[in-house]
Amino acid sequence: MRENVLKVENVTMQFGGVIAVDNMNLLVNEKEIVSLIGPNGAGKTTAFNVITGVYAPTNGAVYFRGQKIVENHPQGKMRKLYKGENNGKYTGVLSPTPDRITSLGIARTFQNIRLWKSQTVFDNVLIAKHLRRTSNLFTATFHLNGAEEARMRRETEELLEILELSDVRDELATSLPYGKQRRLEIARAMATKPSLLLLDEPAAGMNPQETDELTAFIGRLRDEFGLTIFMIEHHMDLVMEISDRIYVLDFGKGIAEGVPEEIQNNPRVIEAYLGGAIDE
Amino acid sequence: MDWLSRNLPYLLAGISVGGQYALIAIGYTMVYGILRLINFAHGDIFMVAGLIMVYASASMPMYLSIPLVIVVTVLIGFLVERVAYKPLRQAPRMSVMISAIGVSYLLQNLALYITGGLAQQYPQIPWISDQVLVFGASTKRVTVITPFLTVVLVILLVLLIKKTKIGMAMRAASKDFETSQLMGIKINSVISMTFIIGSFLAAVGSLLFFSNYTSVTPTVGTLPGLKAFVAAVFGGIGSIPGALVGAFIIGICENLVMLLNQYVSFDISNFKDAFAFALLIIILFFKPTGLFGEKQTDKV
Amino acid sequence: MKKTRDVVISVVLIAALLGVLRYMELHISPQSQWAMLLTVLKKGSIYALVAVSMNLLNGFTGLFSLGQAGFMMIGAYTYGILTIPVAQRANVYMYYQGGIVQFALPSILGIVLGGIAAAAFAFLIGIPVLRLKSDYLAIATLGFAEIMKVVFMWDSLGPLTNGSNMLREYPTFKTILYPFIVSGICIAIIVMLINSTYGRAFKAIRDDEIAAEAMGINLAHHKRIAFTVSSFFAGISGALLAMYQTNVQAKSYNSAMTYEILLIVVIGGIGSITGSVISSFLFIACSEWVLRFLDETHRIGEFTVPLMRSGFRKVVFSIIIMVIVLFFRQGIMGTREFSISGIINRLTGKSKKSKGGDSNA
Numbered sequence: 001m002r003e004n005v006l007k008v009e010n011v012t013m014q015f016g017g018v019i020a021v022d023n024m025n026l027l028v029n030e031k032e033i034v035s036l037i038g039p040n041g042a043g044k045t046t047a048f049n050v051i052t053g054v055y056a057p058t059n060g061a062v063y064f065r066g067q068k069i070v071e072n073h074p075q076g077k078m079r080k081l082y083k084g085e086n087n088g089k090y091t092g093v094l095s096p097t098p099d100r101i102t103s104l105g106i107a108r109t110f111q112n113i114r115l116w117k118s119q120t121v122f123d124n125v126l127i128a129k130h131l132r133r134t135s136n137l138f139t140a141t142f143h144l145n146g147a148e149e150a151r152m153r154r155e156t157e158e159l160l161e162i163l164e165l166s167d168v169r170d171e172l173a174t175s176l177p178y179g180k181q182r183r184l185e186i187a188r189a190m191a192t193k194p195s196l197l198l199l200d201e202p203a204a205g206m207n208p209q210e211t212d213e214l215t216a217f218i219g220r221l222r223d224e225f226g227l228t229i230f231m232i233e234h235h236m237d238l239v240m241e242i243s244d245r246i247y248v249l250d251f252g253k254g255i256a257e258g259v260p261e262e263i264q265n266n267p268r269v270i271e272a273y274l275g276g277a278i279d280e
Numbered sequence: 281m282d283w284l285s286r287n288l289p290y291l292l293a294g295i296s297v298g299g300q301y302a303l304i305a306i307g308y309t310m311v312y313g314i315l316r317l318i319n320f321a322h323g324d325i326f327m328v329a330g331l332i333m334v335y336a337s338a339s340m341p342m343y344l345s346i347p348l349v350i351v352v353t354v355l356i357g358f359l360v361e362r363v364a365y366k367p368l369r370q371a372p373r374m375s376v377m378i379s380a381i382g383v384s385y386l387l388q389n390l391a392l393y394i395t396g397g398l399a400q401q402y403p404q405i406p407w408i409s410d411q412v413l414v415f416g417a418s419t420k421r422v423t424v425i426t427p428f429l430t431v432v433l434v435i436l437l438v439l440l441i442k443k444t445k446i447g448m449a450m451r452a453a454s455k456d457f458e459t460s461q462l463m464g465i466k467i468n469s470v471i472s473m474t475f476i477i478g479s480f481l482a483a484v485g486s487l488l489f490f491s492n493y494t495s496v497t498p499t500v501g502t503l504p505g506l507k508a509f510v511a512a513v514f515g516g517i518g519s520i521p522g523a524l525v526g527a528f529i530i531g532i533c534e535n536l537v538m539l540l541n542q543y544v545s546f547d548i549s550n551f552k553d554a555f556a557f558a559l560l561i562i563i564l565f566f567k568p569t570g571l572f573g574e575k576q577t578d579k580v
Numbered sequence: 581m582k583k584t585r586d587v588v589i590s591v592v593l594i595a596a597l598l599g600v601l602r603y604m605e606l607h608i609s610p611q612s613q614w615a616m617l618l619t620v621l622k623k624g625s626i627y628a629l630v631a632v633s634m635n636l637l638n639g640f641t642g643l644f645s646l647g648q649a650g651f652m653m654i655g656a657y658t659y660g661i662l663t664i665p666v667a668q669r670a671n672v673y674m675y676y677q678g679g680i681v682q683f684a685l686p687s688i689l690g691i692v693l694g695g696i697a698a699a700a701f702a703f704l705i706g707i708p709v710l711r712l713k714s715d716y717l718a719i720a721t722l723g724f725a726e727i728m729k730v731v732f733m734w735d736s737l738g739p740l741t742n743g744s745n746m747l748r749e750y751p752t753f754k755t756i757l758y759p760f761i762v763s764g765i766c767i768a769i770i771v772m773l774i775n776s777t778y779g780r781a782f783k784a785i786r787d788d789e790i791a792a793e794a795m796g797i798n799l800a801h802h803k804r805i806a807f808t809v810s811s812f813f814a815g816i817s818g819a820l821l822a823m824y825q826t827n828v829q830a831k832s833y834n835s836a837m838t839y840e841i842l843l844i845v846v847i848g849g850i851g852s853i854t855g856s857v858i859s860s861f862l863f864i865a866c867s868e869w870v871l872r873f874l875d876e877t878h879r880i881g882e883f884t885v886p887l888m889r890s891g892f893r894k895v896v897f898s899i900i901i902m903v904i905v906l907f908f909r910q911g912i913m914g915t916r917e918f919s920i921s922g923i924i925n926r927l928t929g930k931s932k933k934s935k936g937g938d939s940n941a
Contacts, residue, residue: 052794102796110794116787118851118915127784130777131796137805140776141769149777192796318715367906374644375909377715378846381839382905386898388836393891502835506726509719546736554730557723564720565708 003030003065005196005228006051006106011060013046013252020046022252023060028196031222033229035239037263038249039272044232045111047249048200052108053101064196069101103131107194109185111201111232115173121184122169125156128191156191163187163217178205183214190225197221199231203238211235215242240264248272285416290539291532292414296423296492298531299430303485304508305515305523306437307357307478313454313518314474317376321360321383323505324391325479329353329486330402330496331391337403346405350483357479358472366468384502391498399497402490409491422491427528429488433481434524441520446473454518507534507556514563516570525571530556589924594764598757605756616869622759623868624861626820629763631844631856632770633813638842639851639915640774641806642786643710644718646838647702648814650725653833654701655694655815656822657732660747661740663690668749673742680739687751691762691819698815699808701728706807710800722835732830741830748827759820766813771853773809782806843901847911855913862912867897 006028013021021043028034036044050057053070061071102108116124129152135145143149160166163183168176173184182202189197202218203211215238221227233239239246240260248256248263250272256263263269304326311319332352336345364383368376408422441447449470452460461467489504490496508523511530515522537552563570601621608614630648637643662685664672673679685693709720731737733744741747753759773779781802784792793799822828844863848855874893878885904911 054790054794097798098790098793099796099798102794107796108794110791114788114791114794116784116791118787119783123780123783127780127792127797128795130781130784133777135777137773137778140778141773143772143776145777152777188795316715318719364902364906371909373714374638374850375905377644377718378842379902379905381842382898382902385836385839385843386895386902389891389894389898393889393895396890499834499836503726506719506723506835510723513716513719547734550730550734554727557720557727560723561708561720564712564716 004028005030005032005065006230007063008047008051009061009063011047011050011057011062013043013050013055014058019252021050021057021249024249024252024254026247026254026257028228028230031226031228032244033218033222033231033242035243035246036230036232036249037234037236037239037246042249043252044249045200046252048108048198048232051101051198052106053098064101064104064106067104069104069106099131102192102194105193105195106198107189107192107196108198109182109189109200109202111204113178113181113185115181115184115188117172117174119173120170121165121173121176122156122160124173124184125159125187125191126152128188129156131192159187159190179207179210182206186217190221194227196228196230199229199233201232201234203233203235211238214238218242287539288415288417289419290535292417292419292423293492294532294535295528296426296531297489297535298528299426300485300489301504301508301511301531302430302524302527303433303481303488304504305511305527306434306481306520307475308509309512309515309517309520309523310450310474310478312512314450314457314471315365315376316373317365317380318509319478320377320380320505321364321387322478322482323501323503323508324384324387325353325357325360325501326482326486326489326505327391327496327498327501328356328387329479329483330490330500331395331400333487333490334400334402334496342403342405346487349487350480353483353486354476354479357475357482361472361475366471388498388502395496395498397498399495402494402496405487405491408488420492422488426488429484430524433484434520437477437481438520440477446470450474503553507553510556510560513560513570516572519570519572522570522572530559533559598760601756601760616872618756620861620865620869622756622824623821624864625759625763626817626824627841627844627864628857628860629766629820630814630817630841631848631860632767632853633810633817634841635845635848635850635853635856636770636774636782636813637806637810638845639849639856640779640786641782641803642789643803643806644714645721645807645810646718646835646842647705647721647725647811648841649833649835649837650721650728651698651702651811651814652818652821652837653725653728653732653828653830654698655691655818656828656833657741657747657818657830658694658697658815659690659819659822660750660828662693663687663750664747665749665751672747672749673739675745676738676742679742687823690750691816694819695812695816698818699812702808702811703804706804710803710807722838725833725835725838729830729833744830746827746829747822750822752823752826759824762816762820766816767853767857770809770813774853778802778805843905847901847904849911849913849915851915852911852913852917854918855911855916858918859912866900867893871897 004027006026008024008026011021011024012019024043024047026034026036036047038044046055049055050070051062057070062069116127119127133140133145133148133152135148139145157166157169160169163186165180165184165187168180173181176184182205186197186199186202199218203214206214218229218231219242222229243260245257245259246263247254248266248269255272256266256269258266304322307322307325308319311317311322329349333345333349336348340348360383364379365376368379405422408420408425410421411418412421412424413419414424441450446469449460449465450473452463452465453467453470457467493500507530508527511526512523513526514529515524515526534552534555537555538549541547541549604614605618608618630652634645634648637645661679661681664681665684666682669682670678705721705724709717709724712720732741734741735743737743774782781792781797784795784797785799785802789799818833840863844859845856847863848857848859871893874888874896875890877889
């Protein structure tokens, strides 16, 4: 049995009177490609935001490789929880801030592209390399980290090469067409050296040809780079072609789970969502 | 009775100056509610109102100069918005804030030029500058009427916002700027109206304030302005009752510092002015949205 | 090879600049109308440092802080307190029996400690304040500067700060080269920081905080670094300003000073180091020298030029600033940088892609 990478346990996220995610449970195993689908407003992005620590959930917990990274306790309680284990060392994140979760090896892209606007394509990826630095403020300022800096730049070039963005490396990130911006977001996420990649609608706004390329590329990410992938996507062709398993969310509730064939034939899913989409 | 007559003036002064801060604070809180802008120039509008009074009263009778002060101050407030903020409607927030600081700098330098850098003596306004006795404590009548006048003006303002059409437009604009624009609200007239009301209250505030602190200098508006802003933040920015409560708390606490100063061995009167900022840092740390503010979450 | 060329050119230019400055200092007599130029250069170099330090925060990290004057004041006071010669202390601290500090440190050490003291205060104040969003941060830092001013003038701290009396009699600089060299080194360090991986992280925070955090950049940590480093250099510039003005008084480090520094940054271009430097000299030159004539009454025959009298200069000046703020929001430089090699490349007709740099730079 493969190790489970991500486990979401009874997560509920409530904003005032609105329950965006209602008692969600899901599992993503090592080197799987798992998709999360559902109609607009079903709570998919909220689920991502809970996993990456943007929101602290109203209830429930999230585990990454068996280690609890997010839970609903207020911070004070959480601090205590971690302090007791392993002779007072913090075994996990102290509070679920997104940067700490990223440093554990979870990286994400954004549905409404959030590239650094005034930076070039190259710098967008290079900046994300900052996380894995070994230099400190002093050595970095006085440029005593030449070897590391050179390595960062080399790895950035490699990533741009892989995502076929080398030709636009000196362009401003926001001047790129939509499809390339999405690819750049993936490149940037990969620069943080994740083992789990969360993709939020990676094919949104892409034409059919770009979508096909993306489908192939996501497969490569798993096969060549050994990444586990969890993604939100509306493009059913893409989802059905590459997903190992699919979770379906409707009004914040998980309504179905299974391999693509099961989902395609699940009456509840068809009723909630696919009914419209199949007609396309 | 002796104890009362010794300590009461501090409390009265606190309530009074609190009312004056409240009148300034409403200008901040309304502008912030709609434009999300700290109008750094608002304190200087208040100062300009004081200067106009100085010059107006020198050449015309009081019953003319008081309305003139109010009209001219409102006009300046309106013009500042049209000239310095309106062109920057689509610009980043930082640019508008810098423009506000620029206006503040300009008004101060203009005042410096006109006054020649000398402190100007504020005129005695008949009746409100008279001395009265309250429980054996002597004070100016303005001290007593300020809180009442403030509360009356605030009630009128709240009625205006709740009952009239322009008030409804203001509420809509402060809830959601873009949508209210799409719904056909003339956003520019709403914003102008906000500045007109804010400047009007600042002008009234300056009449009351300078009747007590009778010297007008180019930088006199800075500190009351900042304190009024703190009051607005303390009460929850965007909330008019919040600004009122916040201003009274700051005014009273400041004067309590002065009261306490009588009883401690070392001099703490300097900290009167620092109090508001200490309060600001504390409130922002524990409840960044203020007493009556609404919670906001960033959308990712 | 190109890099060596740039280094050689830079060294030559810096040496030439210092040589010219020294020459001017030795040959311009205090009575000549050019004497003002030296004043402008001295004060300008000090303001350049504080403007660049503010730009590091406001322009490169996107933190709208208005505490610069407060941190300068801390630097200035630290310098004054630590360097007044023991023999002069009884005289300076005449109301406080000579004060409690009874030693004097060398000048350069005083400057560095001025920076460290400002940085230490910034570190502490940053813990609550840096959690705030843009305009709240502005007002909280401004408020902090006000509080510090009051604390420094507090009578009970008189033995340390001399209360509301001024500090004086401490060592000042003898040559114009001093502020230029100190400021130059400090600005060079800030530039190196901005070009390092940390500087890139700052820019990411400025462009999109949420994305920066999602890519593993610890917001609190990096904002604190930017805030502390910026305050360190503001403290150093405060110490230099104290040397230039030959006395320190808390009340002159007011919000108007912060506003002036902010306006310098805006005129130069938010996000441009060279812009801040150029605009510092321009700003000081205009306010101290070039526009002076506006303050004087002029007569052409019988006709007295209207409006022109004391204070008019500042009015004209603020109108110019408003025009820049409203119509030239990019400032002089925008976010571009002025560079010697860029000019040489343009002159020799070589065009180089401006950003991104070569991969082994």
